[in-house]
Amino acid sequence: MVKRVVIPQEFQEAAEKLNMSPAIFSGNHIFLSGMTGADMSGNMPEDPEAQFRNTFKKIACILNEANLDLDAIVEMTSYHIGLREHFELFDSIRLELFSKPYPAWTAIEAAALRREGALVEVRAVVSANYGG
Structure with a gap:
């Protein structure tokens, strides 16, 4: 099976590094790949809402490069530091961005993240032939 990489210009430097x-x-x-809440310049905001929005903005940027949108996501896994403190905020942003049928989703409390x-x-896993 042939694999083809998706690298938007905004991710070229990070992908190489x-x-x-x-x-x-x-x-x-x-x-x-897993996306964190750093902005497109690599700066990590302290504000949880900014991080959550940045995360989905970066995912959308990658999907846009593949001519898809967030609705093409069929499964996602989110790894959280402080899951219970931030779950309602994260979930409210998720519900703003996704529509029915919602992707399958697992939220996991993590001890640490690389970033x-x-x-x-x-x-996330995306249907490459999503047609809306």
Whole structure:
């Protein structure tokens, strides 16, 4: 099976520095690497809402590069620092951005994330042939 990388211009430098792909097409799916709440410049805000919105903004940027939108996500896993303190806020933002049918979703409390100061990391699986 052929794999094809998805790297928006905004992620080129980070992908090269970290030796990773933001997303990979494989068959009829796109597998997204975990995205944290740093902004497109790499700055990690302290504000949880800003982090959560940045996370989804980066996911949307990757999907846009593949000519898709957030509704193409079929499954996502979110890893949280302080899950119970921030769950309602994260969930309210999730519900602003997604529509029915909602993606399958698992939220996990994590002891730590690779990126210093990150409160969330979200990975996703996307239907590459989503037609709305």
